[in-house]
Amino acid sequence: MSQQGVTPQSEDFARWYTDVVQKADLADYSPVRGCMIIKPYGYELWEGVKAGLDRRFKATGHQNAYFPLFIPESFLKREAEHVEGFSPELAVVTIGGGKELEEPLVVRPTSETIIGWAFQKWIQSHRDLPLLINQWANVVRWELRTRLFLRTMEFLWQEGHTAHATHEEAEAETLQMLGVYEDFAVNDAAIPVIPGRKSDQERFAGAVFSYSIEAMMRDRKALQAGTSHDLGQNFARAFDIRYTDENNELQYCWTTSWGLSTRMVGAIVMTHGDDKGLRLPPRLAPIQVVVVPIYRTAEEQGPVMDAVNRVSTALREAGLRVHVDARANLSPGFKFNDWEMRGVPLRVEIGPKDVANHTVALARRDIAGREGKQFVPQAGLVETVRALLDDIQASLLRQATEFRDQHLHEVRSYAELVEVVDDEWALAWFCGGAACEAKIKDETQATSRCFPLKQPHPGESGPCVVCGQPAREMAYFAKAY
Ligand SMILES: [Zn+2]
Known part of the structure; x- marks a missing residue:
């Protein structure tokens, strides 16, 4: 164990983070580029995260199950937006047992498709709904730029998948699980996250609406610490997940998915840590x-x-x-x-x-x-x-x-926004349009984080900070991990 200190946060935050993760014995690099070895102390911290979430999932009626690591390649192609979003980061197995496979197998980047296939078999009648399933698993996304816990090619997470009879129920589930993430983050991890809705540009590939909890790190960058998606009927139609209603008519289900990963460990490190190292919240600390x-x-x-x-x-x-x-x-x-x-x-x-x-x-x-x-x-x-x-x-x-509150600023002009997001978070009226979002991203490297569920001026509207068109909601903008 090293007795040397870490790089001060003020000198180089990225170095500080890597120093702390390694010197506190949370994780180490692996021989495979982009993957990580989670050491016992880091894994115990993750086990605390798992326990806190699993308890909450069960209290809200969910059951754990397990689905295969490999997904037939054709499954990914059934939902057009989904395959477009994930294709660049897929790992694909083409040879098994020394032979070329008839159909390549994708190593799951997420499991909507294979779970959708199973749901189609499990659900027949309205009496089978809602179906509330969670899976604890590893997933693989071929990331080019990786950092321990924050972005790794293989990571651990949970993914919840549910099916409902109506859109209202699915939307209520999506928001309920966002609330579960918020409750866990605030009360167990001591991270004051902001729950909100993602812009259309930032939403999950295949979702109708995506929600997230957003956290401010000590370098004032944003970290998306958990997401919850209203998938509408997109996956139900792609995988033929249908039920017969009370009138004996066939209806498509409404589905949701929600996930939180080992990224949360990175969020804990970067929310609380100081120049002496980690500071762990007692509820999650492996050693209290x-x-x-x-x-x-x-x-x-x-x-x-x-x-x-x-x-x-x-x-x-x-x-x-x-x-x-x-x-x-x-x-x-x-x-x-x-x-x-x-x-x-x-x-x-x-x-x-x-x-x-x-x-x-x-x-x-x-x-x-x-x-x-x-x-x-x-x-x-x-x-x-x-x-x-x-x-x-x-x-x-x-x-x-x-x-966090010291570094959040409500802004009224584009010039003000540009200045603030250089180093902090801006809250601004935002139309949600793709062109406005792209302009901000190109000119500042900041992205819209979310439209907070708790709007600062409910019922009011204002001019979009970029285009000036009337906007009904304010959004947070920040540079993000
Ligand atoms: Zn606009």
Whole structure:
């Protein structure tokens, strides 16, 4: 494990990110360009994301299933927009078992097509609806420019796929799952995301409407952290997903899909991290509390380790994720830096003085320096630690929200928009037109992130920031990952 620091965020944010991901032991590069090796600490963080989402999916009536990695190439071609959107990034298997395949197989970039094929078999009557399925899987998209967690050729995700009798129900499902993502991001990951609708240009290939949660990273760039799509009847028609209604008439279903990936790990790193490394929200941190024994002599070691074992056992029995750093031959200072790099929310230090006074020293990761440090009695430590972890969770969300709000600006003119999106987010009246969107993208490299569901001036309208035509909604614009 390296003891050297990371590149400061202010110096080179991209380098900072790569340094932290590697030095905090989240992930590493692989021999295959564009793929990554997720290390145990990073995978545990992802497992926390999975658990938080899976619980919410089940609470809203969804069931998990698993579909094949390979999809017949012809399936992709059935939905015209879908194949156009995904063709450039497909990995295709043409040889299997040493023989050329009759029909090439696509390694799934997403599973609307193969799940649509299965739905067509599973659904006959209105009594089979709604059908609410989720799959945890890996997908492959042949990306040319990749970055650990943020954009990799193979990544892990979940993809929800549902079928409904009416468009209203499908739209309600799409928004419900967007709400689930928002709830997870805000309450578990402490990321104050903005839920909204994508412009026509930015929507998913094959969707009628796409929605996303958008997050601001510490470099003020936007990251799309989860998406939810109203697919209308596009895939139902392409895969003949039909049901007989109450009048015994055949109707096409209305389907949705929604996904959140290992990108979320990158979002957590870039929302909370600082120049000392990661800062993890307690609800997702693989280790919530690290206990560091401090002693110099063999006489001190015995009583210190007794106290460390007593304290860590009590915290563990209370259901907290605790690690004791009993590594010999490493100084406490080295250990402090190491756990700060890994973003552990709370550090407990126990030395000979603490043994004598029946106290421990606590150091919070969310507040730097002396202000984050306190000495508390060993009695009642479980309650103290629980309350502190709750406070750290809330404090990370508050810090991220304040940071975001400082860098959001409502703009009234195109000149103002150009200036703001160079480094921050602009909120502007936007007609949603392709020409207006293209002009902004060409001239600023910023894209429309979303029309926020919560409009700042509901019921009002204003002139589109580009063309001046009346617009009924405002949209966020920013440079994005
Ligand atoms: Zn316009």
